[in-house]
Structure formats: C-alpha cells, structure tokens
Amino acid sequence: MMTDIHSGNIPAASDIPETSRVPASDGAKIFKKTRDDFPILKRKIYGKPLIYLDNAATSQKPFSVIQAIQTYYENSNANIHRGVHHLAEEATSAYEAVRKKTAAFIHAKDHHSILFTRNCTEAINLAAFSWGRKFLKPGDEILLTEMEHHSNLIPWHFLKNEKGIELKFIPFNEEGILNLSKLPELLSSRTKLVSLTHISNSLGTINPIKQIIEAAHEKGALVLIDGAQSVPHLPVDVQDLNCDFLAFSSHKMLGPTGVGILYGKLELLEAMDPFMGGGEMIREVWLDHSTYSKPPWKYEAGTPNIADTIGFGAALDYLNQTGMKEIQKQEEELTRFALQRFSAEKEIKVYGPQNFKIHAGIISFNLEGIHPHDVGTILDQEGIAIRAGHHCTQPLMRKLGVSGTARASFYFYNTKEEVELLLQSIQKVFQIFHHAAAR
Amino acid sequence: MLPLDELYQEVILDHYKNPKNQGTIENPDYKGHGVNPLCGDDVEIWIKLENGKIKSLKSIGKGCAVSQASLSMMGEALQGKSIEEARQAVEKFKKGMLEGGELHFEEYPDLEALEGVKKFPVRIKCAVLPWNTFLEALESHPSA
Ligand SMILES: Cc1ncc(COP(=O)(O)O)c(C=O)c1O
Numbered sequence: 001m002m003t004d005i006h007s008g009n010i011p012a013a014s015d016i017p018e019t020s021r022v023p024a025s026d027g028a029k030i031f032k033k034t035r036d037d038f039p040i041l042k043r044k045i046y047g048k049p050l051i052y053l054d055n056a057a058t059s060q061k062p063f064s065v066i067q068a069i070q071t072y073y074e075n076s077n078a079n080i081h082r083g084v085h086h087l088a089e090e091a092t093s094a095y096e097a098v099r100k101k102t103a104a105f106i107h108a109k110d111h112h113s114i115l116f117t118r119n120c121t122e123a124i125n126l127a128a129f130s131w132g133r134k135f136l137k138p139g140d141e142i143l144l145t146e147m148e149h150h151s152n153l154i155p156w157h158f159l160k161n162e163k164g165i166e167l168k169f170i171p172f173n174e175e176g177i178l179n180l181s182k183l184p185e186l187l188s189s190r191t192k193l194v195s196l197t198h199i200s201n202s203l204g205t206i207n208p209i210k211q212i213i214e215a216a217h218e219k220g221a222l223v224l225i226d227g228a229q230s231v232p233h234l235p236v237d238v239q240d241l242n243c244d245f246l247a248f249s250s251h252k253m254l255g256p257t258g259v260g261i262l263y264g265k266l267e268l269l270e271a272m273d274p275f276m277g278g279g280e281m282i283r284e285v286w287l288d289h290s291t292y293s294k295p296p297w298k299y300e301a302g303t304p305n306i307a308d309t310i311g312f313g314a315a316l317d318y319l320n321q322t323g324m325k326e327i328q329k330q331e332e333e334l335t336r337f338a339l340q341r342f343s344a345e346k347e348i349k350v351y352g353p354q355n356f357k358i359h360a361g362i363i364s365f366n367l368e369g370i371h372p373h374d375v376g377t378i379l380d381q382e383g384i385a386i387r388a389g390h391h392c393t394q395p396l397m398r399k400l401g402v403s404g405t406a407r408a409s410f411y412f413y414n415t416k417e418e419v420e421l422l423l424q425s426i427q428k429v430f431q432i433f434h435h436a437a438a439r
Numbered sequence: 440m441l442p443l444d445e446l447y448q449e450v451i452l453d454h455y456k457n458p459k460n461q462g463t464i465e466n467p468d469y470k471g472h473g474v475n476p477l478c479g480d481d482v483e484i485w486i487k488l489e490n491g492k493i494k495s496l497k498s499i500g501k502g503c504a505v506s507q508a509s510l511s512m513m514g515e516a517l518q519g520k521s522i523e524e525a526r527q528a529v530e531k532f533k534k535g536m537l538e539g540g541e542l543h544f545e546e547y548p549d550l551e552a553l554e555g556v557k558k559f560p561v562r563i564k565c566a567v568l569p570w571n572t573f574l575e576a577l578e579s580h581p582s583a
C-alpha cells in the first residue's frame with residue numbers, strides 16, 4: 001500500500017526503513033533498502049513499474065523527509081523568531097538547526113553564510129539583485145558560459161538592461177566541454193563576476209570550477225557557482241573551492257520543493273543590500289526608515305518555508321547517512337555503464353563529454369529523425385519518466401542545432417537494469433517510427 | 440488498439456515523414472508564426488488567396504510527429520476553402536481536440552487519425568498549434 005501523508009496513515013517507527021540500520025558490508029541489501037526508502041518507487045505507471053529517470057528536474061523523496069514534514073505540522077508548528085512560547089522556540093531551533101546542517105553539508109565556515117530562499121532560481125536572483133544592483137557600474141562585465149540554465153542567464157539580462165553592464169560567455173566545444181583557452185581573453189579587470197554552473201543540466205558536463213574560480217580571483221572577480229545539479233550528487237566544499245556564492249535547490253536532493261539555498265561569503269552578505277523588505281529582516285523600524293538585521297536574516301523577509309526547510313534537514317540527514325562519496329561513486333558507475341551502452345547504438349546521438357569522469361549522471365540524447373517529445377511519450381507508456389525539450393537552456397540547444405533533446409538523469413537509487421530497460425524501450429520507439437519509414 | 444498505436448497511426452507518421460505543402464510564398468495575403476515555448480514546436484505558414492478562396496497554403500515546421508502531421512493535414516484540409524469556411528473548419532477542429540467533439544471531416548478524412556492524440560492530454564497542444572497559428576495569420580497584414 002502506498003503511504004499517503006494526507007490520510008494520517010502513518011506507519012509505525014519500526015516500519016520506517018532506515019539505511020543506517022543495514023550493515024555496511026552488504027551492498028545489495030543496502031540497495032534494496034535504499035529503493036524501499038522511497039515510497040513512490042513502488043508505483044506502477046500504466047501497469048508497469050515506474051522507472052524514474054528525471055532526477056535532474058526533481059528527485060524523489062525518501063519516507064524520512066515526508067515524515068519530518070508531517071511530524072513538524074503535528075508536533076511543532078509555530079511561527080519562528082517571534083514567539084516566546086514553547087512551540088515557537090521549538091520551531092525556531094528546528095529551522096535554525098537546518099541552517100547549521102546545510103553549512104556543514106557544504107563545509108561552510110559559518111552558518112550565517114546560509115540563506116534560505118524558495119529555490120535555486122531565487123537564490124541566483126537574490127545575488128543578482130542584492131549584490132549586482134549595489135556594486136555594478138556601466139561597463140562592468142559578467143562572465144557566464146554558453147551552457148547556463150535560464151535561471152543563471154535571465155537575472156543577468158535584467159542587470160544588463162538596468163545597469164549597462166556587459167555579458168560575456170565561455171564557449172563550449174562539440175563534446176560540450178568549456179573552452180578554457182579562451183579564459184585569458186574573456187577575463188579582465190572589467191570582469192566583476194563569473195557565474196557558471198558546476199554541472200550542465202542539459203549535457204551532464206562537470207565543469208572544472210576550481211580552476212575557473214582561481215583564474216577569476218586572480219583578476220579580482222567574484223564567482224557564483226550554480227550548484228543545482230552538483231550539490232545533490234557529489235561532495236561540494238565551498239572552502240576548498242573558495243567560491244563566493246553557491247546556489248542550489250532542496251528539491252533536487254531528496255528534499256521538498258519550496259526551499260532554495262544561497263551560500264555567500266559572510267563579508268559579502270554583510271556588504272550587500274537586502275533582497276526583500278518586511279518582517280524578520282529588520283532591526284529597527286520608524287515610519288519613514290529602517291535598519292536591517294544581520295545576515296542571514298537580513299535576506300529572509302517574512303515567514304519562511306519552515307516546514308519544508310525542516311524536511312530539507314531530513315534530506316541532508318539521509319544524504320549524510322548514505323555518504324556523498326558513496327553516492328558519487330554509484331552514479332559514476334551507472335553513468336559509465338550508460339554512456340558505454342548508449343554510444344554502442346549507432347542511431348542514438350549522445351551529447352556531452354564521452355569521458356564519464358567529467359560526465360555526470362545526465363544522458364542527453366536524440367534518436368535519428370524522431371523528435372524528443374515523441375520519444376518521451378512512447379517511453380512514458382513503458383513507465384519510464386524522462387524529460388524531453390530544451391531543459392531551460394535554449395541558447396545551448398541553438399548551438400547544438402536542435403530544438404531539444406531527450407534526457408535521462410539518474411540518482412543513486414537508479415539501477416543498471418533500469419538503464420537496460422530504457423534502451424529496450426528506445427528500440428520500441430525505433431520500431432514505431434521505422435515501421436512507417438520502411439513502407 | 441493500444442493508445443500508442445492510436446497516436447502514431449500510419450497516416451500520422453506518413454505526414455510527419457513526408458509533409459505536404461512545404462515551402463514559403465512570396466507576397467502572401469496572410470502569414471503566421473506559432474511556437475510552443477515549452478517543447479520547441481515551431482510552425483510558420485503562408486497563405487495566398489484567389490477569388491476569395493485559399494489558393495495555396497504553404498508551411499515550414501519543426502517539431503514532433505503530432506504537430507508536424509497536424510500542420511501537413513491542415514494545409515490539405517483548408518486549401519480551396521473561403522476564409523470563412525476555413526475559420527469554421529479550424530473552430531471545428533479545435534472543438535474536436537479541446538472539447539471532445541468529433542474530428543470527422545468529409546473533405547479531408549485523414550484528420551480523423553488525430554483522434555488518438557486525445558488520449559495524451561499533454562500532446563493536444565502539439566496538434567492544435569498549427570490551427571492556432573492559422574487563426575493568428577488571419578489577423579496579420581503582411582502586404583499592408
Ligand atoms: C543547472 C540548473 N540551475 C538552476 C536550476 C533551477 O532550479 P530551480 O528550478 O529549483 O530554481 C536548475 C533546475 O532546473 C538547474 O538544472
């Protein structure tokens with residue numbers, strides 16, 4: 001039976017799968033447990049077992065995350081930072097504990113560096129608005145790449161129109177790898193910010209961000225990393241990387257929707273202007289002016305998404321228990337396997353790097369003469385969920401010369417069997433379309 | 440028939456692989472350009488009238504089998520009609536797709552093959568795109 005959080009039908013604690021209970025030596029058993037932790041993975045779609053390969057869009061949620069949200073509403077619901085009563089204190093400390101957990105997860109020195117937003121998009125917009133509007137002047141430059149998600153593009157378009165700054169772009173080659181030999185000519189003293197994605201959501205490319213961060217810092221530019229596709233899948237250490245900002249979303253890393261994270265170096269967060277005005281972000285208010293509180297609260301106006309932030313805390317616990325290194329290793333193996341199997345098929349065009357070491361678990365592909373939408377519809381009938389389209393990267397698709405791609409994206413709960421089933425179902429797509437061609 | 444077989448009927452795949460009326464028209468009486476920003480379907484049409492009737496409807500499109508087959512069939516179905524007749528046919532088609540009406544067209548029976556699309560709600564917009572583009576084209580005045 002499916003667990004329905006709305007029915008009040010909560011399994012007893014002993015029924016709750018807990019990865020940590022399983023002896024670490026038994027790989028297969030752990031894996032079975034892992035799959036069992038995700039209620040939705042038991043679902044059937046058109047009578048077939050769900051094969052969920054759209055993790056780059058959003059991940060599925062383990063039971064512990066779903067339960068944390070329910071438990072919060074059942075036991076601790078109150079508004080935070082404002083009440084003197086017991087519940088308010090409990091909710092506040094639960095919420096603030098997640099901030100600390102998030103800081104630890106990305107190895108931030110200080111948890112005041114962690115701002116909660118609605119999603120990764122809002123995190124990038126916050127940086128553009130609060131830092132960009134305050135510090136950018138006409139003629140300043142921002143360096144992006146040709147593979148950015150629209151959310152790391154449009155906020156900078158706004159600033160370009162408003163501030164008269166210029167945008168430059170690091171190009172990528174046929175394999176979807178950034179051409180860093182262009183970096184010396186693209187970076188100059190006019191460059192104030194380099195903003196780029198760690199992992200391309202459309203190509204799977206893992207960018208050499210550490211090298212780019214060093215090069216940018218040498219020219220005095222700050223660096224924002226869009227970690228939407230990397231933080232969920234591999235260990236990210238902001239101190240080691242020395243990035244100035246890092247943005248990501250809870251919902252792509254087992255957590256609920258409605259929670260995004262912006263990490264920023266504390267001195268920057270202190271210098272920047274607030275994002276939105278209202279409750280929570282103020283120190284003192286008069287009728288005609290106000291002073292602001294310190295980061296992070298300066299950037300969190302109004303009642304935040306308390307319940308889902310607490311759910312995100314449970315997601316971090318789950319990821320920590322599984323281990324980010326372990327997750328990275330499993331996905332690397334799955335990607336290696338998938339890349340090998342896909343490239344063996346002559347009629348499938350796979351985008352992105354061929355080397356699995358710099359190709360995350362995102363397989364973007366096209367089938368000769370068949371539109372990705374049709375591929376998506378046919379695979380869906382087999383219970384396979386993939387994404388078809390431009391994946392919010394229209395400039396990238398234009399450069400590839402396609403209107404879109406089909407995209408299968410993995411998480412650690414996916415299996416080689418699922419990749420095999422995907423390939424088998426791709427053969428069905430060919431059958432349907434080639435059958436017509438053959439007549 | 441399985442839903443997939445209904446969707447990807449031979450008629451539809453034939454139109455997708457060998458679309459009719461491809462090309463452009465110089466000095467058209469109307470022209471239109473429709474896109475579906477979510478999936479990237481892209482349709483351009485040119486219309487030439489003679490004696491108040493559609494003498495020629497040409498199109499260039501990119502996109503999925505459903506949108507492109509629908510575009511190809513639309514061209515066949517609407518040529519020879521007056522603007523008013525064409526408008527009525529478009530409304531009938533949209534009603535058929537969006538409100539569960541019939542897709543039975545005496546003058547162009549192929550269109551019935553698009554019945555299968557109705558079982559795939561997310562694909563209905565693909566089938567309707569060319570027809571909406573036609574209506575938009577009627578609002579255009581390229582020669583003005
Ligand atoms: C690389 C990248 N950046 C940013 C985003 C935006 O994330 P969200 O929609 O959660 O704001 C996404 C997800 O779609 C992404 O893949």
